Amino acid sequence: MFKFCDGFDQYAAEGVTGPTLQPYLEANGYTVTNATATTFSVVAGRRTGARALQFSVARSSTTNASLQWGFTPTGNLAVFGFAMYATGSRMRIARIANVIDIDWDTTTGKMKVGSQLGVNPLILSAWYYIEIRIDIAAKSVQVFANNELQLTVDVSTSSLPTLYSIVWGQVGTAPEAGVQWLDDFYALDGSGTKNIDRLGPVEITTRTPTADVAVAWTVVGTPPPATHAAVAAQLEPNKAGAPYLQSNTAGAADIFRSNTVLPTDNQIFAVSVLAYARKGDLDDRKIGLLIQPEGGQSNEIQLSLAETYKYYQATYESVPGGGNWSKNSVESLQFGIVTR
Numbered sequence: 001m002f003k004f005c006d007g008f009d010q011y012a013a014e015g016v017t018g019p020t021l022q023p024y025l026e027a028n029g030y031t032v033t034n035a036t037a038t039t040f041s042v043v044a045g046r047r048t049g050a051r052a053l054q055f056s057v058a059r060s061s062t063t064n065a066s067l068q069w070g071f072t073p074t075g076n077l078a079v080f081g082f083a084m085y086a087t088g089s090r091m092r093i094a095r096i097a098n099v100i101d102i103d104w105d106t107t108t109g110k111m112k113v114g115s116q117l118g119v120n121p122l123i124l125s126a127w128y129y130i131e132i133r134i135d136i137a138a139k140s141v142q143v144f145a146n147n148e149l150q151l152t153v154d155v156s157t158s159s160l161p162t163l164y165s166i167v168w169g170q171v172g173t174a175p176e177a178g179v180q181w182l183d184d185f186y187a188l189d190g191s192g193t194k195n196i197d198r199l200g201p202v203e204i205t206t207r208t209p210t211a212d213v214a215v216a217w218t219v220v221g222t223p224p225p226a227t228h229a230a231v232a233a234q235l236e237p238n239k240a241g242a243p244y245l246q247s248n249t250a251g252a253a254d255i256f257r258s259n260t261v262l263p264t265d266n267q268i269f270a271v272s273v274l275a276y277a278r279k280g281d282l283d284d285r286k287i288g289l290l291i292q293p294e295g296g297q298s299n300e301i302q303l304s305l306a307e308t309y310k311y312y313q314a315t316y317e318s319v320p321g322g323g324n325w326s327k328n329s330v331e332s333l334q335f336g337i338v339t340r
Contacts, residue, residue: 001192002270002315003071004029006185007204008045008053010274010311012236017041018065020236021053027276028311031068033169039065045183046083046127047203047263052183057091057170059177067182070097070165073189076137078164079198082185085127088178096132097165100141100153111143111150118143118150129184129201136160147200194317195269205263208233209256213334216252217245229256232337237276238309247339248280253290255336268325272315273335279305288338289314293329297321302340 011024018035021042025032032040038056045052055065071078084093090104093111105112109121122128122145131144139156142149168182184204190196209229217228221243225231231243232254245254262268271291279285285305289312292298301314319329 001074001190002186002188002195002272002317003073004069004185004187004313005204005270005272005315007050007206008042008183008185009051009204009206010208010235010276011051012042014042014044014051016236023238024236024276024311025067027309029069032066034063034065036065043181045181046085047205050183050206052083052085052181055169055180055182057088057174057178057180059174061170061174062172064170064174066167066169068097068165068167069185069187070163071187071189072163073136074191075189076135077190077197078134078136079131079188080164080166080186081129081131081199081202082166082168083127083129083181083183083201085125085181085183086178087125089174089176090122090124091170091174091178091180093130094132095167096134096141097167098161099134099155099158099164102130102132102143102151111145113141113143113151113153116151116153118145120145120148120150127183131198131200132166133198134164144198192317199269202269203263203266205260207258207260207330209335210259211257213255213257213336215254216249217247217254217337217339220244220246228254232256245337246280250339252339253288253336255290255292255334257294257332257334261331262327265327268327268330270315270317271325271330271333272313273301275312275337276309277305277312277337278309279307282307286340287312288340289335290338291316291320291333291335293320294332294334300338302338 018040022035103112111118143151273289290300
């Protein structure tokens with residue numbers, strides 16, 4: 001079952017750097033260290049119009065940026081997947097905290113865990129989709145690149161954690177300068193009835209609101225944008241002077257549609273709704289994140305709000321009423337926010 005996905009498209013425009021990015025990444029559940037104007041930035045993603053997150057490491061640097069995200073799986077499986085592009089030098093690919101480090105051997109070009117080498121060399125200046133599959137019961141970790149198994153690592157001598165966290169970034173002194181880009185990140189476990197194991201390479205397409213379907217919230221800001229959709233779609237939503245949507249009426253809904261088409265007709269595993277929100281008082285408040293086919297049955301997931309801004313994500317693995325997603329059902333979908 002999906003626990004999280006991130007295409008890195010919703011935070012800021014290309015060129016925005018670490019000090020601006022850090023609070024948004026942290027609002028989405030990441031732990032961030034050493035995010036400076038030279039270590040983190042938003043760059044072009046794997047697909048035209050998409051964005052990715054860039055790590056930059058200076059030669060001989062001892063203070064490096066890192067990014068971490070973790071969850072407690074239900075059952076005996078934890079899977080992380082992400083796209084990676086690297087230039088300059090081969091650096092550590094990722095760490096599963098307190099489990100393994102996945103290095104990139106500078107001699108062979110292969111993935112490496114301890115002294116164990118992977119199957120195929122990985123070249124610089126190319127996108128790879130990396131997946132890390134942790135079988136908790138068997139105490140075994142499999143590492144895939146572009147859907148090909150590279151490593152099977154026995155971790156039976158380790159005391160496995162309860163919280164499984166993936167960490168990107170380098171440790172120690174960087175012998176050479178290098179750059180890594182991250183895109184299309186997902187995490188899942190074996191719970192639920194769909195998407196209960198490794199998916200293979202995925203692409204996360206972000207479809208921002210482009211038109212209003214129903215408006216019941218209030219736009220705060222001067223001058224107000226022409227549509228509520230324009231407010232909901234803005235980057236850097238907590239920027240000084242940025243307009244925002246507000247409601248204190250239970251059941252009030254702002255519903256949108258998007259004219260963004262999907263780039264392919266490939267299998268669609270799930271649809272997520274993402275909102276950057278907070279509550280304005282101490283009472284128990286929730287936000288409803290809903291989807292509905294035009295003229296059809298709606299589905300809503302309610303999440304408790306905090307007093308500070310956070311990203312809230314609701315993931316739907318089936319079409320409302322049941323069935324698999326298709327390109328048409330996604331592109332015609334309406335989605336929105338509800339005051340609860």
